Amino acid sequence: MNGRRTQLLGVAAFAITSVHAAVLDRIAVTVGRRVITESAVVRDVRVAAFLDKKPVVLTGATKRAAADRLVDQLLILDEAAFSHLTLPSEADSAAMLSDVKRSYPGPQPYQDGLKAYGITEQDVAQHLLAGLRTLRFTDLRFRPEVQISEDDLHDYYSFLVKQWRGKNQENIPTFEAARSDVEQMVTNERVMQALDRWLGTARTSTEIVYREEAFQ
Secondary structure, eight states: OHHHHHHHHHHHHHHHHHHHHHHHTOEEEEETTEEEEHHHHHHHHHHHHHHHTOOOOOOHHHHHHHHHHHHHHHHHHHHHHHTTOOOOOGGGGHHHHHHHHHTSSSHHHHHHHHHHHTOOHHHHHHHHHHHHHHHHHHHHHHGGGOOOOHHHHHHHHHHHHHHHHHTTOSSOOOHHHHHHHHHHHHHHHHHHHHHHHHHHHHHHTSOEEEOGGGGO
């Protein structure tokens, strides 16, 4: 009898713990049939602050911005799989993680930093990988579609000249001298615009629900 009572108490304790854990890790966003938990959102905020070496700010706005990033990442992974695009693996982001480590004076300060922000090295690695995958996806999916005319380049160069003169910059380069850099800047801008348009379309065609209680 005592054994049965102990067993029931153990089950009850497990149930209470499970319910408590569910409350702590409640759903923040649903993307179709998938979920993004509040803990994943908070972790993204913490890792971003760690990489920027800024204080962690957990407000409704910062959590919503993090949730938006995580939603975009899911949509990108879906499209990459559908389009058979090869995205970076964990090995590809290893160099980026090494750069993060080198920004600290030694292994212990780095570990102390992780602890202070309440994150793990794996959290950082996954965050870096997600960013790298977004960049690769953007390049593979949209850069080949970008078309730039001579007028586009001259217009952007004129825009830059106005900025340079406004800052009293000396030795303003000629159009031909700046052509390569201008073309790169215009291309990058067009690629990011294409990504934003695609994300807007992908969001409207996907059932995405934000649970407001997770962003209080």
